[in-house]
Amino acid sequence: MPEESSPRKTPQNVLYQELPHIVNADGQYLFCRYWKPPAAPRGLVFVAHGAGEHCCRYDDLAQMLTDINFFVFAHDHVGHGQSEGDRMIVSDFHVYVRDSLQHIDLMKKDHPGLPVFLLGHSMGGAIAILTASERPNDFSGMVLISPLVVASPEAATPIKVFAAKVLNLVLPNLTLGSIDANVVSRNKKEVDSYTTDPLVYHGGLRVSFVVQLMNAIAKIERCLSKLTLPILVLHGIPDKLCDIKGSYLLMDTAPSQDKTLKVYDEAYHALHKELPEVTSSVFKEIKSWLGQKLPGSQEGHRP
Numbered sequence: 233m234p235e236e237s238s239p240r241k242t243p244q245n246v247l248y249q250e251l252p253h254i255v256n257a258d259g260q261y262l263f264c265r266y267w268k269p270p271a272a273p274r275g276l277v278f279v280a281h282g283a284g285e286h287c288c289r290y291d292d293l294a295q296m297l298t299d300i301n302f303f304v305f306a307h308d309h310v311g312h313g314q315s316e317g318d319r320m321i322v323s324d325f326h327v328y329v330r331d332s333l334q335h336i337d338l339m340k341k342d343h344p345g346l347p348v349f350l351l352g353h354s355m356g357g358a359i360a361i362l363t364a365s366e367r368p369n370d371f372s373g374m375v376l377i378s379p380l381v382v383a384s385p386e387a388a389t390p391i392k393v394f395a396a397k398v399l400n401l402v403l404p405n406l407t408l409g410s411i412d413a414n415v416v417s418r419n420k421k422e423v424d425s426y427t428t429d430p431l432v433y434h435g436g437l438r439v440s441f442v443v444q445l446m447n448a449i450a451k452i453e454r455c456l457s458k459l460t461l462p463i464l465v466l467h468g469i470p471d472k473l474c475d476i477k478g479s480y481l482l483m484d485t486a487p488s489q490d491k492t493l494k495v496y497d498e499a500y501h502a503l504h505k506e507l508p509e510v511t512s513s514v515f516k517e518i519k520s521w522l523g524q525k526l527p528g529s530q531e532g533h534r535p
């Protein structure tokens with residue numbers, strides 16, 4: 233018998249055979265997370281985490297959705313958390329979308345007939361939008377927390393975009409600045425737990441990654457007019473990382489009949505990790521919105 237090739241381990245040195253995982257189309261192992269409801273599931277929610285973070289940071293949010301009998305699932309995108317891949321490098325942004333569709337298709341097979349929802353934060357919002365636009369009839373709704381839809385105007389002047397693309401040809405691994413967690417949330421406890429989270433990427437953004445983000449944004453611009461599913465967007469006005477203009481654009485452009493934008497006047501980017509009053513409102517809005525989209529729930533259909 234031929235010797236088994238050495239068993240695969242996470243970047244943290246844990247055997248994948250001991251963790252829930254999928255193997256993507258490139259043969260990379262992706263760490264998965266499943267939150268099971270206490271009773272028979274009424275719907276599926278796929279959570280797309282954002283750049284530099286990982287899916288276990290959505291534990292509270294997912295837990296809350298299992299209370300109303302959603303089956304919630306997620307994975308760490310390539311190059312993130314407990315998944316394989318060079319840290320925060322992706323050959324093409326579409327890899328994130330492709331892997332998400334693979335995981336969603338797998339869970340749909342396990343739970344035939346249930347409505348499927350997408351939930352994404354920041355870059356995870358961009359992944360959710362592109363995933364929905366690729367499968368216009370597959371999803372019953374999409375929740376976006378401060379989604380990445382447009383580039384921040386001062387960060388992406390035509391000259392800088394051109395410079396990034398040229399730089400990418402010569403120095404793709406050059407790292408630019410990293411994020412200051414204090415501009416992402418006003419909650420010091422959340423800033424602290426983010427800053428000390430060992431599964432978070434605390435390094436700088438690579439030029440090659442910036443180019444992938446810009447490609448994704450350009451694609452989203454062309455995709456918004458294809459979104460016909462129910463959409464809930466939550467965004468803070470003073471968001472310094474993903475401009476709220478992106479959510480206004482989405483609301484103006486998406487042909488969905490059922491779209492809601494909940495604006496927070498003072499909250500920063502990480503609305504689900506913000507001051508307790510913001511985060512509890514965000515959780516409450518998401519829970520009631522998703523609950524209303526389930527078949528058998530007649531809210532919104534009454535005259």
Ligand code: 9JX
Pocket residue numbers: 281282283284285289353354355356380409410411413414416417422423424426435436437473502505
């Ligand atoms: C920019 C670019 C999007 C490096 C980051 C308290 C994103 C908390 C938290 C997790 C924010 C979620 C989002 C420069 C350098 C585009 C404070 C960059 C970026 C990077 C996402 C997710 C912090 C940031 N912060 N982001 N998070 N991130 O897509 O939970 S809690 Cl990566």
